[in-house]
Amino acid sequence: MKLTVWTYEGPPHVGAMRVATAMKDLHYVLHAPQGDTYADLLFTMIERRNHRPPVTYTTFQARDLGADTANLFKSAAQDAYDRFQPQAIIVGASCTAELIQDDPGGMAETMGLPIPVIPLELPSYQRKENFGADETFYQIVKALAKPVEKSAHPTANLIGPTALGFRHRDDITEITALLGDMGIGVNVVAPYNATPHDITRMGAAHFNVLMYPETAETAARWMERELALPYTKTVPIGVGATRDFVAEVAAITGRNTVLDESRLRLPWYSASVDSTYLTGKRVFLFGDGTHVAAAARIARDEMGFEVVGMGCYNREQARTIRTLAKDYGVPALITDDYLEVEKTIEDLAPEMILGTQMERHIGKRLGIPCAVISAPVHVQDFPARYSPQMGIEGANVIFDTWVHPLVMGLEEHLLHMFRDDFEFHDDAGASHHGHKAKLRDLDAPAATDGPEMAPAPVESSVEVVWLPAAEKELKKIPFFVRGKARRNTETFAAERGVSEISVDTLYEAKAHYAR
Amino acid sequence: MKDVPNTGQGCRNAPILKERGQREVFCGLTSIIWLHRKMQDAFFLVVGSRTCAHLLQSAAGVMIFAEPRFGTAILEETDLAGMADAQDELDREVGRLLERRGDIRQLFLVGSCPSEVIKLDLEKAAERLSARHGPHVRVINFSGSGIETTFTEGEDACLAAMVPGLPETQDRQLMLVGALPDVVQDQALDLLDRLGVGPVTVLPSARADDPVAVGPNAVFALTQPFLGDTHAALVRRGARHIAAPFPFGEQGTTAWLRAVADEFGVSDEKFAEVTDAPRARARRAVAQAAEALENRSVFFFPDSQLEIPLARFLTRECGMTAIEVGAPFIHKDLVGPDMDLMAEGPVFSEGQDVDLQLDRVHDAKPDLTVCGLGLANPLEAEGLTTKWAIELVFTPVHFYEQAGDLAGLFSRPLRRRDLLKLEAAE
Numbered sequence: 056m057k058l059t060v061w062t063y064e065g066p067p068h069v070g071a072m073r074v075a076t077a078m079k080d081l082h083y084v085l086h087a088p089q090g091d092t093y094a095d096l097l098f099t100m101i102e103r104r105n106h107r108p109p110v111t112y113t114t115f116q117a118r119d120l121g122a123d124t125a126n127l128f129k130s131a132a133q134d135a136y137d138r139f140q141p142q143a144i145i146v147g148a149s150c151t152a153e154l155i156q157d158d159p160g161g162m163a164e165t166m167g168l169p170i171p172v173i174p175l176e177l178p179s180y181q182r183k184e185n186f187g188a189d190e191t192f193y194q195i196v197k198a199l200a201k202p203v204e205k206s207a208h209p210t211a212n213l214i215g216p217t218a219l220g221f222r223h224r225d226d227i228t229e230i231t232a233l234l235g236d237m238g239i240g241v242n243v244v245a246p247y248n249a250t251p252h253d254i255t256r257m258g259a260a261h262f263n264v265l266m267y268p269e270t271a272e273t274a275a276r277w278m279e280r281e282l283a284l285p286y287t288k289t290v291p292i293g294v295g296a297t298r299d300f301v302a303e304v305a306a307i308t309g310r311n312t313v314l315d316e317s318r319l320r321l322p323w324y325s326a327s328v329d330s331t332y333l334t335g336k337r338v339f340l341f342g343d344g345t346h347v348a349a350a351a352r353i354a355r356d357e358m359g360f361e362v363v364g365m366g367c368y369n370r371e372q373a374r375t376i377r378t379l380a381k382d383y384g385v386p387a388l389i390t391d392d393y394l395e396v397e398k399t400i401e402d403l404a405p406e407m408i409l410g411t412q413m414e415r416h417i418g419k420r421l422g423i424p425c426a427v428i429s430a431p432v433h434v435q436d437f438p439a440r441y442s443p444q445m446g447i448e449g450a451n452v453i454f455d456t457w458v459h460p461l462v463m464g465l466e467e468h469l470l471h472m473f474r475d476d477f478e479f480h481d482d483a484g485a486s487h488h489g490h491k492a493k494l495r496d497l498d499a500p501a502a503t504d505g506p507e508m509a510p511a512p513v514e515s516s517v518e519v520v521w522l523p524a525a526e527k528e529l530k531k532i533p534f535f536v537r538g539k540a541r542r543n544t545e546t547f548a549a550e551r552g553v554s555e556i557s558v559d560t561l562y563e564a565k566a567h568y569a570r
Numbered sequence: 571m572k573d574v575p576n577t578g579q580g581c582r583n584a585p586i587l588k589e590r591g592q593r594e595v596f597c598g599l600t601s602i603i604w605l606h607r608k609m610q611d612a613f614f615l616v617v618g619s620r621t622c623a624h625l626l627q628s629a630a631g632v633m634i635f636a637e638p639r640f641g642t643a644i645l646e647e648t649d650l651a652g653m654a655d656a657q658d659e660l661d662r663e664v665g666r667l668l669e670r671r672g673d674i675r676q677l678f679l680v681g682s683c684p685s686e687v688i689k690l691d692l693e694k695a696a697e698r699l700s701a702r703h704g705p706h707v708r709v710i711n712f713s714g715s716g717i718e719t720t721f722t723e724g725e726d727a728c729l730a731a732m733v734p735g736l737p738e739t740q741d742r743q744l745m746l747v748g749a750l751p752d753v754v755q756d757q758a759l760d761l762l763d764r765l766g767v768g769p770v771t772v773l774p775s776a777r778a779d780d781p782v783a784v785g786p787n788a789v790f791a792l793t794q795p796f797l798g799d800t801h802a803a804l805v806r807r808g809a810r811h812i813a814a815p816f817p818f819g820e821q822g823t824t825a826w827l828r829a830v831a832d833e834f835g836v837s838d839e840k841f842a843e844v845t846d847a848p849r850a851r852a853r854r855a856v857a858q859a860a861e862a863l864e865n866r867s868v869f870f871f872p873d874s875q876l877e878i879p880l881a882r883f884l885t886r887e888c889g890m891t892a893i894e895v896g897a898p899f900i901h902k903d904l905v906g907p908d909m910d911l912m913a914e915g916p917v918f919s920e921g922q923d924v925d926l927q928l929d930r931v932h933d934a935k936p937d938l939t940v941c942g943l944g945l946a947n948p949l950e951a952e953g954l955t956t957k958w959a960i961e962l963v964f965t966p967v968h969f970y971e972q973a974g975d976l977a978g979l980f981s982r983p984l985r986r987r988d989l990l991k992l993e994a995a996e
Contacts, residue, residue: 090720
């Protein structure tokens, strides 16, 4: 048993729903108790879909147990077929149905439905949502895709985009255009908007673009083996990765490298003097492995940030992230426990967090700016406007998204230099954040504490006390790094058995920790 | 009930369409979302799967706290293999939790589908843990599993589990039963106080130490219609139920207060003195908010058991016509007084076969459909106007001062549909 407060991933059958809901003319019959239909609202509310997910739940109740849950499943499957007339059905069990050991796959096969019935084995007590999506897509591809004649012109399949995917909708548009510029057509996009019939045609492509390893890597490997379809290894998020991706595609297809950079603005924006203040901003990265890996490269090489830590919640990508972290010389955090992530962020005290909606809340609590780079996300990250992460426009979107939460360069200096000014003081907050500006009361005697982190208790037998002058000096440090300065100084003092922190101790510690 | 004339026969004996099939409803775990806000020193520990944790998170939406007072002990492979150590595991997790959260006084072990199916004995666990962590912490068990409970029934299961542990009293007193938003509860207590009814206690109370007791001279009034098991548990303790329509709208609130006032022998003059002004205020507010509702039809999908009292309010006070009133369960003892006040006509349905019910809503084309979040946007996309039901549980809607807001919740989607001019030009 493990106590969990918030979870980054749902159970694996939610992953299967993400595949089923992404597709058309496919139906999912899910053996599940009453109540599991809650997952529908992820799609109808967060992603704002205008149709019910194509899922029939058996919704068994206590009175059904032991008696006829098996029959309940069969009649639900038959009703679903009769009503929706899908081209194929996937069947499986949710966590509770897994325990009662009806065999949905076996039962569905004996029903003799005139369409393919694809059974799913999703171990709910070991695996999670991303595994569910990956496995479901793999099973569908394995069951339906057959060797077919290649298309006359070079074409690719785009694989991996699902329902509830972070910016999947717009990434498809962006990558389709990118390939189009190289004279490469798109054969099938799957699972997003694909029908089971489309899946049977996947072999007609010349290669696969593996957009999201989390949701389609197993299928990509299978198609490489069985359908002789190579797949791309670079995920084109960021300027460098997009260029590498185009080169990789050129190598696979033997076509010329073509990349229209006329609309690419990130490099100039990042090079312009206005961005100088971004240099060395200490960022912490967390999310799914793919987005974190992409973000790390952008952060360091394209934005000039310093990556101070990175991690992912999906164990499937643990190896990738560990290797990458080693390259960056930072610790890797592989965990699905958000309290652990919060602890790490507190310890690292970064100036910015790039993460999921959980990290956004952690950032809010700690007063650290945050931008969202990965699922799980909330409704505001399924925007109406075009906002890909991939390709040329994706790079532009990322520049804006990441810079926005930061205090603007000039504002940062003003806060620093005029910190006793009645407009630019700690409590005033960043000008573009939506709270009412608080002007300082000019008659008030001394500066009050800003929105800094509460001092953490220092693990030491020595009680460390701040002398008033040092305390006053500490407040001259900008509030967004003050928590870190306070903690460093206290650790520095405690380690040396110094019980009183003077202005000198403060600056000795600063020199000690100087980068 | 002289203030509320009965029109026609009422619906208490109307035939009920009982359906079984796919149900698009929440499980009882969802109740934790509002119960934990109400009980401020309680922690709700669900013993379940990742699905349960994911549900709580999805239902809690933006309510992400630094230290929320609910969580899920997620069952893992090893817990399923052998039963013996599941209890040890639970003890360990509870020990760790209580160590970190010294402010917790009541710990609810909440059963889920997985824990019920593997027959994990949480009742025994609650007894054992109470002995270990008492008297500072009281550990109580109830089930919020989908196989046993639907949405608000989770609150019922929770309160019913608290009743046997309440101290015994011989005093004559009134207990208000059902979690209400604080502002509403204060209004209710104030009205009862001015009527001279008392002493009054509330279940659930905000804190474990609040004096709530039950006994043979106690009476209780329900403020929510989904409290069937709690009703039964209180009756078993000797308390008597004051049957009344539920306090929605001006008429519902008046009828509810009248029933309580009659029990405590409050005179007509006193009743009028206390209620005349808020009644008039409520009537005015409803009239204003309900303009868009007049002569429109409404269709309720089953969700919370609030459907029948709300249909009574919408038909009697807002001029709507009810086509179908679906409820997950219909407790005649509890909602009978509301059904008495409804004109004949609507279909009452209990349970659900969601595809068949969707066929009916498509045929009926109601002006307003009250349904869950999984159905709302798909129905809007088909041209139906919807009101999502879960808001009716989270928003203050009971008693006089909220009557206008309640009508407003239903009229807003209709006003919005009239306002938006989004169709492309012909």
